[in-house]
Amino acid sequence: MTTLPLTSPAADVDAIRRLIARHKTWDWLFGLLGVFALMFAMLVFAMLFGQMLKNGLPHLSWDFFTSFPSRRAASAGILSAWVGTVLVMLVTALVAVPLGVGAGIYLEEYAPKNLLTDIIEINVTNLAGVPSIIYGLLALGLFVYQFGLGQSIAAAGLTLALLILPVVIVATREAIRTIPQNIREGAYACGATKWQVVSHHVIPYSLPGIMTGVIIGLARAIGETAPIITIGALTFIAFLPPSPFGNPDQLISFDWLTAPFTVMPIQMFNWISRPEEAFQANAAAAGLVLVVMTLSMNAVAIWIRYHFRKKIKW
Amino acid sequence: MSSIPLKPAPQPLIVAAAAGRSLAIPSMNLRRRLTERAIEAVLLLAALVSVFTTLAIVAILVWESIAFFRTVPLLDFLTDTQWTPLFDDAHFGIIALLSGTLTTTIVALLVAIPLGTVLAIYLSEFAPFRVREVAKPFLEMLGGVPTIVYGYFALLFVTPLLQQIYPDLPGFNMLSAGLVMGIMIVPYVSSLSEDAMRAVPMNMREASYAMGATRLQTALFVVTPAALSGIASSYILGISRAVGETMVVAIAAGMQPNFSFNPVEPAATITAYIVQVALGDLPHGSLGYQTIFAAGLTLLLITLLFNIIGHILRKRFREAY
Structure with missing residues (x-):
């Protein structure tokens, strides 16, 4: 801090003016710094996207989506990878959504204030901070060997479901918390039971928030590579899992659950780690598909949130 | 689970209405309560999955690590400066x-x-x-x-x-x-x-x-x-x-x-x-x-x-x- 000379009033005023001017300059400079930081982040993103676009776009064609991986870079595609990703995500969503939403409803609407509830809450927070590769080790020990699921779609789907469970739980809880208490009281006053209140009011009103959380969770799961590598998923898969409708004896067969598989990020990792330059273009193309998939899911989630935030007025 | 005893109603009209429903109410109450309890139990189980996940993570990591530390002394693990577990001359310095x-x-x-x-x-x-x-x-x-x-x-x-x-x-x-x-x-x-x-x-x-x-x-x-x-x-x-x-x-x-x-x-x-x-x-x-x-x-x-x-x-x- 500068000490002001207290000789004459005129000099005093001048000194104060200079002080203010200096502070305003700093203020302005920091505003500029903030804009630069934001522009830097945008620039990095533009370079990341641009680099992949430059290398990957020439390789993107219909054939890229309908071909199996191959030893020749030019004819290699992502058919088995995207089919694997869709099937794994199906398992993940089917497991994570009921469990996550159920847990969220329990914690917000049912849970008494006791030790068990505290333990569950601390657990959820803690699980959100566990590195994804640890889930891979859990899956390797538990699903692959203890449950004997092997390196299958079921094992991968369950792993990713556990991974995104905290995301779904937290989103559900936050969505439920925004519902005003008088909605519940109104329903109780009409003689509704707890479950009727929850199923007729709480769940429908929190649905946009829950959907946002589920989509963000799934977008994260789609890009997860480490846990799937850890369970030892094969990277060269030139066939599709058995179709659920192919078998004449059963209406729907579940053989695909135990089939070996590959997913988009694994296929991309495989291509990145090849020494041949040509495969890098494949990796870029696969990365482009992956980024477009995750970003559009995130965009949908953000859109749902903004749209319903404006629409709902309690 | 006790059923609510119906109080004698002062007016005959209401008594008639209540008598008509008195057979239904206790059993419906019971069924409702059981359903409510069952739903709560299912939701609690869903919430407990996260606890089981943590327990399973700890159990699996500790279990396999115990087997590991039976072969490799903890002191070597913490003080060795080389990590070559898959070589013939294996070192396990984390x-x-x-x-x-x-x-x-x-x-x-x-x-x-x-x-x-x-x-x-x-x-x-x-x-x-x-x-x-x-x-x-x-x-x-x-x-x-x-x-x-x-x-x-x-x-x-x-x-x-x-x-x-x-x-x-x-x-x-x-x-x-x-x-x-x-x-x-x-x-x-x-x-x-x-x-x-x-x-x-x-x-x-x-x-x-x-x-x-x-x-x-x-x-x-x-x-x-x-x-x-x-x-x-x-x-x-x-x-x-x-x-x-x-x-x-x-x-x-x-x-x-x-x-x-x-x-x-x-x-x-x-x-x-x-x-x-x-x-x-x-x-x-x-x-x-x-x-x-x-x-x-x-x-x-x-x-x-x-x-x-x-x-x-x-x-x-x-x-x-």
Whole structure:
């Protein structure tokens, strides 16, 4: 801090003016710094996207989506990878959504204030901070060997479901918390039971928030590579899992659950780690598909949130 | 489960109505209550899955690590500076992996903390509403990009870029992995810090402005100190993300264990080692298989430590106002 000379009033005023001017300059400079930081982040993103676009776009064609991986870079595609990703995500969503939403409803609407509830809450927070590769080790020990699921779609789907469970739980809880208490009281006053209140009011009103959380969770799961590598998923898969409708004896067969598989990020990792330059273009193309998939899911989630935030007025 | 006894009604009309329903009410009540209880039990089970997950993680890691430490003394694990579990001359010094983890984490934090903090202060105190409405979803998207894509970016864009400035840089190095990881963590740091700053009551800012302070002075001397524990907990989260990050380092930093803190060298982190072993074909139950669980347990303990610190900080930050 500068000490002001207290000789004459005129000099005093001048000194104060200079002080203010200096502070305003700093203020302005920091505003500029903030804009630069934001522009830097945008620039990095533009370079990341641009680099992949430059290398990957020439390789993107219909054939890229309908071909199996191959030893020749030019004819290699992502058919088995995207089919694997869709099937794994199906398992993940089917497991994570009921469990996550159920847990969220329990914690917000049912849970008494006791030790068990505290333990569950601390657990959820803690699980959100566990590195994804640890889930891979859990899956390797538990699903692959203890449950004997092997390196299958079921094992991968369950792993990713556990991974995104905290995301779904937290989103559900936050969505439920925004519902005003008088909605519940109104329903109780009409003689509704707890479950009727929850199923007729709480769940429908929190649905946009829950959907946002589920989509963000799934977008994260789609890009997860480490846990799937850890369970030892094969990277060269030139066939599709058995179709659920192919078998004449059963209406729907579940053989695909135990089939070996590959997913988009694994296929991309495989291509990145090849020494041949040509495969890098494949990796870029696969990365482009992956980024477009995750970003559009995130965009949908953000859109749902903004749209319903404006629409709902309690 | 006791059924509610029906009180004698004073009026005959109501008695008739009640008599008509009196047969139905107790059994319906019972069925309803049973359903309600069953639903609550199912929901509780769903909530308990998270507890089981934690227990299973700890059980599996500890179980396999115990088997590992029966062969390898704990002292060797902590003091040896070489990590060559799959060689004939096997060494099991976790320090060689920890050094890689630490170095990449520090490089990442040197990017993420300044950039994330500046962004948080800017978005919370300076940015016009419209800028914020665009910047926040954008940062969220930056956080949503798959880590493997960041790995690709580090190996095939950032490393060649750095090699133009510093030609001796090897193709695999901790520097580019750390830098990219830092960019990746920025959204976490900035969004959590910003939340903490926004939680500071408006009247504190107004008091500061009334004293003639500029936005910067208010941000630095009023808002930041008030939000300090929240900001610190966002840093802690950033650290635990960086420590646990896998694909960026596995792709861009190489997978060769190297006891070095020099960022321009290649090195393996704990996570990269687990990936490397998983890519190979180690038989279930072998010592090599057990090493990844011992490494995983170390990783879990480190992140747990940071999570606990973060939790304590957040709790203090919540109680502040």
